[in-house]
Amino acid sequence: MKTKEHTQLIKAEAKRLGFLSCGISKAEFLEEEAPRLEKWLNQNMHGEMQYMENHFDKRLDPTKLVEGSRSVISLLLNYFPSEEQNSDSYKISKYAYGMDYHFVIKDKLKDLLHFIQEEIGEVHGRAFVDSAPVLDKAWAAKSGLGWIGKHSNLLTQQVGSFYFVAELIVDLALEYDTPVTNHCGTCTACIDACPTEAIVEPYKVDGSKCISYLTIELKNEIPNEFQGKLDEWMFGCDVCQDVCPWNRFSKSHSEPLFNPNPELLSFTKKDWEEITEDVFKKVFKKSAVKRTKFSGLKQNIEFLRKKK
Incomplete structure (x- = not known):
């Protein structure tokens, strides 16, 4: 064999x-x-x-x-x-x-x-x-x-x-690996930090409340009940990962294709609010952000601007 x-x-x-x-x-x-x-x-x-x-x-x-x-x-x-985005910026999930x-x-x-x-x-x-x-x-x-x-x-x-x-x-038989043990322990950092309380219980996320869903998947307008709860995220959300203690071991990737357009990192909130479709196409050329389209991103930014 x-x-x-x-x-x-x-x-x-x-x-x-x-x-x-x-x-x-x-x-x-x-x-x-x-x-x-x-x-x-x-x-x-x-x-x-x-x-x-x-x-x-x-x-x-x-x-x-x-x-x-x-x-x-x-x-x-x-x-x-x-590197991450300017601190005075609407936020985009790192994967994008x-x-x-x-x-x-x-x-x-x-x-x-x-x-x-x-x-x-x-x-x-x-x-x-x-x-x-x-x-x-x-x-x-x-x-x-x-x-x-x-x-x-x-x-x-x-x-x-x-x-x-x-x-x-x-369709090839191979040697199979075995699962590893769970190391979350009693930690509830991700549950406590979720801005929209989408993690309804350990290991269970209500997708309809998740900021990633609200800013990417949802085709209709974001419900008013989430006003002031999106924590400045305009595309996706990393909160539950950012607060996880295991991510202190994260190391920078070595894939050049994942490097961002410099403007994405330097843009301020004002820059995002004034972004044109031409700039959107340039900054997000071949980016996952194109999924939400220019109109969708603008709509998300407007929703964030309206926060109480």
Whole structure:
């Protein structure tokens, strides 16, 4: 059996491609996640994200996404920046500082799959970067890359949580990793700090109250009940990660494509309030911020300006 050799080969190549870490688990139905996901959806905690209700079975069973799949290869890619925004600025989540992660990671995943096919032989698989019904964090935890924290993000002792999670689902049998233990303990820093009280209980986030949802996913106007509670965030939110003690171990990424446009770091609130569509296109060229469009960002800024 060459499973051990193949596994070592894949992990070494993942490291060479710049991934923070790589863990592997057996492609099978996620039994523990099924009732949790069903309950969360039934409680309408996904807000207007109707797509979360689709493909329930596929979210829980990778063999329905990739025929004959045997392994889920989970990968982490660091995005923690070396510099942050001007202190007098409306805030953007750190993951959106540079080029849209979908492009960056998809290319790396394609390179990894190509390497597997070149070195091992006829292997079929698909790359996933939160663009299909895959429970990324659940697979990463199952693959031993970290544990799910009380804020529902993946946490790792060595580097915290400022990284992207992605997968390759392949029809190749490999050596499987085992989950790590939870190290949140009695800490409730993320729950206490959430400006909109979206973390309704440990390990359970009401998505419809989350600032990331309100400033990115929500297509209608932000409800008035959140007036004065967005903590100056105009795109996404990092509060629950910023206060997490494990993120004191975060180290700056080494991916040039994640480096921000200098204007993004230097802009003040006044600059954001006066931003034109041309400047928006320049500052956020190939950025994840384009998801909210110029009109959406302006709407978020206006909402922040109106705070009581």
